[in-house]
């Protein structure tokens with residue numbers, strides 16, 4: 001929303017620009033672009049920095065100077081369908097970046113968003129998505145201070161892609177949470193049931209005869225992380241198990257820290273419907289994506305205060321402990337199965353494919 | 358899910374394991390026929406909880422694994438054709454052909470679509486009358502009814518643009534071939550519960566008698582598998598060789614007659630090549646003459662395909678229970694799910710995939726090395 005005609009404070013309450021479909025001209029940088037930005041994006045994402053309309057967002061350096069560390073993260077969002085039970089690409093794009101920042105212990109502060117829109121996209125849908133992104137940003141307490149829109153020819157983009165880049169600040173004195181700070185003796189906790197997002201999106205595609213009422217868990221998790229630090233727990237590592245699910249996240253941490261993560265199958269929370277869908281499709285719930293869950297590694301002694309802090313938060317009400325960290329075999333994730341056996345939990349290999357029978 | 362939890366009951370499994378340990382006095386080699394059972398064994402860790410007297414070997418019941426390389430190559434050639442929408446179960450997409458897999462064909466612009474049911478492929482054909490829709494009809498007796506129904510349905514709708522690339526396998530012929538081989542080690546079978554749910558188990562008594570092996574119809578959950586093993590061990594210990602049903606909650610002797618009628622309407626039994634194993638008499642299903650029009654091989658001339666197996670891959674021996682995935686020199690080194698040399702490394706029912714995914718390397722955690 002930089003490079004546009006200046007139109008200070010013209011936050012026209014009229015909901016939509018006069019085209020009910022996005023045309024190539026909306027990305028041309030001319031009057032149509034200005035119209036779209038001024039009448040659709042700016043009013044929804046309203047904040048003083050965005051309103052300035054400069055080529056780059058300008059923020060006071062004070063906040064940066066007062067922080068111990070600065071975190072930066074960028075993410076490209078592609079999801080089919082764009083609207084799914086429990087969320088949409090707008091909410092997803094904000095939460096994804098907020099969560100990436102929160103997972104190192106940073107407080108998400110600013111976000112820049114780029115929208116790449118397919119020619120012919122319904123303006124009303126775009127409006128819904130931008131409103132949803134704005135609501136998620138408000139919920140997370142971040143401001144979208146810069147943005148860009150481009151329109152691609154029909155067929156070049158599948159509806160809408162959004163990329164978001166965020167800056168977060170780690171408060172002075174806080175030890176950031178890092179992938180390589182997991183230690184033997186840590187406990188592994190999860191903030192809620194696993195697999196909701198992946199199954200909700202798959203079911204929403206409609207090409208599976210899968211009837212489910214599961215909703216995506218898409219949510220900003222910075223509140224949960226703040227509550228965790230406020231509890232006084234020594235946070236060693238945090239990870240939001242998105243693509244690749246908990247299995248990928250745990251393997252990454254086990255590898256980066258050179259430890260063995262042991263998960264107890266019976267303790268892993270999975271909703272009955274998600275478990276049933278995974279059963280039918282031959283998926284491991286540990287491989288299915290989440291967009292509003294986090295895995296936390298804290299010392300054994302801090303388990304109770306961590307759970308108490310999580311349980312007091314809306315997105316942590318079902319938090320529980322799922323495992324522990326051992327020294328060997330380093331870099332491995334093991335699962336103690338319900339019948340008392342042990343197996344490794346591997347990274348998923350590529351796309352999840354439903355089995356034959 | 359309640360019933361599933363019940364059949365994963367840890368205490369119950371341990372009780373059955375205790376019985377197995379107590380009653381098993383001599384070495385025994387058991388083969389679970391179906392790849393789904395292999396995965397369940399390895400995934401739950403049950404295989405490593407069995408007493409040392411029992412060796413599990415993993416059978417050929419993995420449809421993706423036994424689909425001949427030439428058929429995979431033919432699928433790739435069909436999928437590359439511009440007029441074709443190639444539809445397949447997802448599992449098939451990663452299977453390596455001589456040069457590439459269906460994923461790479463899709464990436465290069467081929468119209469390859471994953472379907473969850475063969476009837477979805479018929480719907481695609483009805484919706485795209487100007488395109489040719491080919492469905493990769495593979496599997497065992499379990500998928501045969503639905504695959505047959507898709508052909509019958511296409512015929513009923515008079516769809517001229519639907520065809521199937523058929524590679525159907527039948528379990529009993531393969532069991533005979535394994536037992537009849539001079540290198541055979543299998544002393545008892547855990548028969549595939551899902552296959553028996555369709556076909557019943559009336560085909561097995563002659564095999565049990567002829568080769569003097571116990572055949573135990575077995576399910577897929579840990580409790581089912583443990584029961585199957587115990588039943589087989591009891592037969593071996595007492596010198597019996599009978600067909601027993603340890604999966605009675607799902608399987609009856611006659612099976613699903615309606616499904617069998619559907620299979621027989623569209624397919625007929627014939628010889629078939631199994632990948633890595635070779636030709637096995639009376640072990641495959643082929644389209645009957647009345648449905649020949651729907652044979653993709655007859656409809657499209659894909660020319661001669663030149664197929665070449667990896668010389669390193671011992672999947673054929675694994676599928677016959679002669680070797681284990683960990684006996685393969687390429688396992689986990691040259692051959693991984695990302696870079697497979699054989700289909701058993703990528704199929705969700707493949708034995709190499711199960712070992713790679715669930716038990717490669719040490720699986721025992723400790724504080725200090």
Ligand code: SF4
Nearest residue numbers: 670672685692699709
């Ligand atoms: S590990 Fe790979 S190469 Fe070896 S038998 Fe299995 S699939 Fe073939």
